[in-house]
Amino acid sequence: MATRPGGAHAAKARKHLTHPVRVNRLALVRVLFCAPMSPHKEVLVRPKVLVSRKVFDEALALLGKHFEVESNQRDVPFTPVQLVKKLQGKPGAIVLLTDIIDDRLLAQCPELKVVCNVAVGYNNIDVKAATRRGVMVCNTPGVLDDTTADFAWTLLLAAARRVVESDTFFRTGKWQGWGLMQFTGYDVHHKTLGVIGLGRIGKGVARRAKGFDMRVIYTDVQRADEATEREYGVMYVDKRTLLRESDFVSLHIPLFPETRHYLSDPEFALMKKTAILVNAARGPIVDEKALVKALKEGKIAGAGLDVYEKEPKCERALISMKNVVLAPHTASASIETRTKMAMMAVQNCIAGVNGQRPPNLVNPEVLAR
Numbered sequence: 001m002a003t004r005p006g007g008a009h010a011a012k013a014r015k016h017l018t019h020p021v022r023v024n025r026l027a028l029v030r031v032l033f034c035a036p037m038s039p040h041k042e043v044l045v046r047p048k049v050l051v052s053r054k055v056f057d058e059a060l061a062l063l064g065k066h067f068e069v070e071s072n073q074r075d076v077p078f079t080p081v082q083l084v085k086k087l088q089g090k091p092g093a094i095v096l097l098t099d100i101i102d103d104r105l106l107a108q109c110p111e112l113k114v115v116c117n118v119a120v121g122y123n124n125i126d127v128k129a130a131t132r133r134g135v136m137v138c139n140t141p142g143v144l145d146d147t148t149a150d151f152a153w154t155l156l157l158a159a160a161r162r163v164v165e166s167d168t169f170f171r172t173g174k175w176q177g178w179g180l181m182q183f184t185g186y187d188v189h190h191k192t193l194g195v196i197g198l199g200r201i202g203k204g205v206a207r208r209a210k211g212f213d214m215r216v217i218y219t220d221v222q223r224a225d226e227a228t229e230r231e232y233g234v235m236y237v238d239k240r241t242l243l244r245e246s247d248f249v250s251l252h253i254p255l256f257p258e259t260r261h262y263l264s265d266p267e268f269a270l271m272k273k274t275a276i277l278v279n280a281a282r283g284p285i286v287d288e289k290a291l292v293k294a295l296k297e298g299k300i301a302g303a304g305l306d307v308y309e310k311e312p313k314c315e316r317a318l319i320s321m322k323n324v325v326l327a328p329h330t331a332s333a334s335i336e337t338r339t340k341m342a343m344m345a346v347q348n349c350i351a352g353v354n355g356q357r358p359p360n361l362v363n364p365e366v367l368a369r
């Protein structure tokens with residue numbers, strides 16, 4: 001029987017490399033100059049992976065067991081040109097949502113097999129282009145649902161009860177004693193919460209509203225089944241009804257071309273003058289200029305924002321608005337959750353580089369190519 005080049009070990013390794021996604025066969029090479037001394041010895045050259053920003057040590061340690069790892073320790077995003085250079089010759093990448101993975105980059109990095117975003121959203125990656133080029137794209141769903149839902153609620157309560165404003169007032173020595181009219185905000189309990197996008201995080205936000213005895217309405221491209229609606233105590237309405245009836249509107253849809261500026265002038269015009277908007281999804285879902293206008297003109301009462309159209313910047317006017325709470329995209333930022341996200345991205349990378357199906361593959365159609 002003819003033996004295939006590379007012997008038994010190579011054959012075993014090749015078993016993992018059988019799907020049609022681009023395979024880096026350089027990972028396993030016989031180093032020819034070793035042959036005279038040890039004719040049967042194979043040297044495993046470890047595939048290279050890039051970690052584009054600072055991540056937890058344990059994530060680097062696990063990656064290091066499998067790959068030759070290059071990581072950006074400066075925690076400043078690479079420029080697009082630097083990112084291309086760093087990714088060339090590497091089959092795996094762990095990236096953050098500050099890294100733009102577009103068709104131009106992918107075209108210049110033909111060895112890339114898997115891009116692992118440390119986030120559930122992946123609007124920083126051109127998934128269609130990646131699929132066309134045979135590159136797997138992965139995200140980190142599930143592990144951040146509760147943490148993000150907690151934070152949406154943090155923003156909601158902080159904006160409704162003027163927490164940040166009162167804190168600044170106190171710290172700057174302005175408080176002269178109790179007053180009946182001081183820092184009166186809006187009640188949350190027994191009000192109507194409108195959840196836009198009843199997915200993993202939207203459900204978490206809805207569930208938490210039970211403790212506040214709220215009426216919860218939701219809208220989504222896909223209506224949930226009856227059992228789910230009962231479980232979460234939510235009622236399906238269309239977008240206009242949600243905007244008209246909600247005291248608090250919380251956004252939990254992904255950023256897609258069709259959800260860009262999902263809320264703009266016409267939508268703010270429908271909302272209650274006392275309504276508070278919470279956005280812990282993605283900045284461009286809200287037309288930020290229209291939001292500023294709505295807040296200035298009193299079309300809505302306030303906002304709690306974690307995300308912005310052009311991060312790390314926001315519309316200047318928001319900075320001086322006391323009825324707006326601003327967080328620097330930290331909704332999933334608990335030590336436990338961010339660690340889980342990083343480890344999940346590592347698991348995706350290990351599988352993807354080794355030619356297996358990553359557990360959190362966003363574009364499974366890539367495997368059918």
Ligand SMILES: NC(=O)c1ccc[n+]([C@@H]2O[C@H](COP(=O)([O-])OP(=O)(O)OC[C@H]3O[C@@H](n4cnc5c(N)ncnc54)[C@H](O)[C@@H]3O)[C@@H](O)[C@H]2O)c1
Pocket residue numbers: 120121122141142144148196197198199200201202219220221222252253254255258259280281282306307329330331332
């Ligand atoms: N601020 C943060 O740090 C942070 C953290 C986690 C997630 N996020 C964002 O939150 C988003 C939601 O996360 P998830 O895990 O709940 O996602 P998910 O996929 O579980 O839920 C999204 C929901 O939105 C619905 N939807 C999609 N398009 C819609 C549209 N056009 N109109 C109405 N509904 C629509 C979907 O049907 C789904 O029910 C992510 O895409 C991410 O961008 C932000």
